[in-house]
Amino acid sequence: MLDLYHAEPVANSMKSLLCLKEKGLRFTSHYVDLLRFEQHSEDFVKLNPNGQVPVLVHDGAVITESTVINEYLDDVFPEVPLRPRNLAERAQMRVWSKFVDEYFCPALSMWGWHLMVRRVAQSLSKNELEKVLERIPLKEQRDKWATIAGESFTQAQLEESKRKLSVSIERMEKILARSEWLAGSSYSLADINSYSMVAAVPRMFPEIMNPQAMPLASAWLDTMNARPAVQAALSMPNKVPE
Amino acid sequence: MLDLYHAEPVANSMKSLLCLKEKGLRFTSHYVDLLRFEQHSEDFVKLNPNGQVPVLVHDGAVITESTVINEYLDDVFPEVPLRPRNLAERAQMRVWSKFVDEYFCPALSMWGWHLMVRRVAQSLSKNELEKVLERIPLKEQRDKWATIAGESFTQAQLEESKRKLSVSIERMEKILARSEWLAGSSYSLADINSYSMVAAVPRMFPEIMNPQAMPLASAWLDTMNARPAVQAALSMPNKVPE
Numbered sequence: 001m002l003d004l005y006h007a008e009p010v011a012n013s014m015k016s017l018l019c020l021k022e023k024g025l026r027f028t029s030h031y032v033d034l035l036r037f038e039q040h041s042e043d044f045v046k047l048n049p050n051g052q053v054p055v056l057v058h059d060g061a062v063i064t065e066s067t068v069i070n071e072y073l074d075d076v077f078p079e080v081p082l083r084p085r086n087l088a089e090r091a092q093m094r095v096w097s098k099f100v101d102e103y104f105c106p107a108l109s110m111w112g113w114h115l116m117v118r119r120v121a122q123s124l125s126k127n128e129l130e131k132v133l134e135r136i137p138l139k140e141q142r143d144k145w146a147t148i149a150g151e152s153f154t155q156a157q158l159e160e161s162k163r164k165l166s167v168s169i170e171r172m173e174k175i176l177a178r179s180e181w182l183a184g185s186s187y188s189l190a191d192i193n194s195y196s197m198v199a200a201v202p203r204m205f206p207e208i209m210n211p212q213a214m215p216l217a218s219a220w221l222d223t224m225n226a227r228p229a230v231q232a233a234l235s236m237p238n239k240v241p242e
Numbered sequence: 243m244l245d246l247y248h249a250e251p252v253a254n255s256m257k258s259l260l261c262l263k264e265k266g267l268r269f270t271s272h273y274v275d276l277l278r279f280e281q282h283s284e285d286f287v288k289l290n291p292n293g294q295v296p297v298l299v300h301d302g303a304v305i306t307e308s309t310v311i312n313e314y315l316d317d318v319f320p321e322v323p324l325r326p327r328n329l330a331e332r333a334q335m336r337v338w339s340k341f342v343d344e345y346f347c348p349a350l351s352m353w354g355w356h357l358m359v360r361r362v363a364q365s366l367s368k369n370e371l372e373k374v375l376e377r378i379p380l381k382e383q384r385d386k387w388a389t390i391a392g393e394s395f396t397q398a399q400l401e402e403s404k405r406k407l408s409v410s411i412e413r414m415e416k417i418l419a420r421s422e423w424l425a426g427s428s429y430s431l432a433d434i435n436s437y438s439m440v441a442a443v444p445r446m447f448p449e450i451m452n453p454q455a456m457p458l459a460s461a462w463l464d465t466m467n468a469r470p471a472v473q474a475a476l477s478m479p480n481k482v483p484e
Contacts, residue, residue: 090314
């Protein structure tokens, strides 16, 4: 029994959806509506006390954190291997995934909150917002909601995040000058874990990532977009208006 | 051939030293003197462009990031296994190690910079400091040095980090109420990756971690301190004055 609790096929939900699709695993999809704050509901917080998607439930074991879920899937279902056989490349896969989690993703996420989640927060009455805040289990998440419902991040914070996005794509470009994929000669979780983040950059900041400035990263993204598993993951329900 | 470039047996250097000692692996130790800024030297930055310790070199492969180094060591030298055999516990090991890297360690690190590295920064002349800053490869590290050489972190930032340290130890206490070790029934990289961070807390903030308030975390630390591998790692060169 394999169950995935996830939101739209973007950001961290996409990471685990794509891993499942690449492995051709059958799973029960449980859509968690972030716009209705289902991730903070009593039932969901029982599953993941942090109130965050995605969550994998496998034969009763609850696995959180998309990066960890993907290594778990490769541990348990190794038939379609998604970690390099070469152990130094496997380490590179983990270094890159760590960089995505700690640097690239938070930088992109700040802009996502500023441009998109902010609209949701501002559509709520003061009363409604208070009710939402009350139910958020992590203080860091509560603070972020309070920030975007108010004045949002400062211009300096947003610029710094944009700089980090540039650094991230430049780093990708350098890696792809040495190897076909982000962790060496084989397609791996390093590629899967980056896909949904990288895909957002040319749409949000075409000046940072375009085929002239970043030819290798752009070609990598085209190759990723053409993968059947990516297409299958992207065709999952998406209730967010364009 | 196994070479470790590391500083004192504290913080991230300790993580990899302890893993090597637990596995009983012979390695060549290369001491990197952080007080002389050897981590920013031309030679070292060739090895790790981020200018950070520890770095493992194994048969020519360069592995960075202590958490990744430790999984690599367990991949390559599985004779003394340090990852749970149960794959859900192995995922828990990764979730906890990720929490240490992203939450616990940065919170503790801010206090380390404020209380210790700050003294180093302030002992430098303006000219010397500029020379140090010039050679630091990561902007984030340069900014941190500039911060502590100046007014340091704000009281609000320091308090927030202290709150995070409390949260971290409370979370440990909860885990240890359910299982003997931090990732289930076997000693693992989750314990190794936390040791040097946790060991600093009762010394720095006895009000946060003491045997009355946090009996299970305190007992865990006693058990860790008694391990021969911990003692062996702690006896590595330590040139920092008490």
